[in-house]
Amino acid sequence: MAPYHSEQHLFDSNFPGAAFITGAQDNVVPAWFGQKYAEEAKKVGDDVSCVVVDNASHFEVIAPGSVAWPQVEQAVLSMMKLKKGTSK
Numbered sequence: 737m738a739p740y741h742s743e744q745h746l747f748d749s750n751f752p753g754a755a756f757i758t759g760a761q762d763n764v765v766p767a768w769f770g771q772k773y774a775e776e777a778k779k780v781g782d783d784v785s786c787v788v789v790d791n792a793s794h795f796e797v798i799a800p801g802s803v804a805w806p807q808v809e810q811a812v813l814s815m816m817k818l819k820k821g822t823s824k
Contacts, residue, residue: 753783755815757808759792787811 754777756770767788774786789797792804799805 756786760790761793764794
């Protein structure tokens with residue numbers, strides 16, 4: 737994996753935050769990719785997290801109704817600081 741540094745960062749100190757949500761069995765974009773990116777982004781002060789969903793591969797994390805969906809939904813709501821069933 738290429739180093740995180742460059743003349744122009746993908747994230748800056750004003751970035752509101754991001755979460756990588758990936759399946760533990762993802763063979764398209766392996767979980768380590770998001771984990772490593774989040775780790776490097778945190779080193780420069782970005783608010784980034786990585787959620788690895790067990791028993792999920794590449795497409796389960798984008799499919800409502802999949803076994804992974806409750807974890808995906810919780811991760812997104814948590815990042816938005818919301819609770820399920822609310823808008824505040």
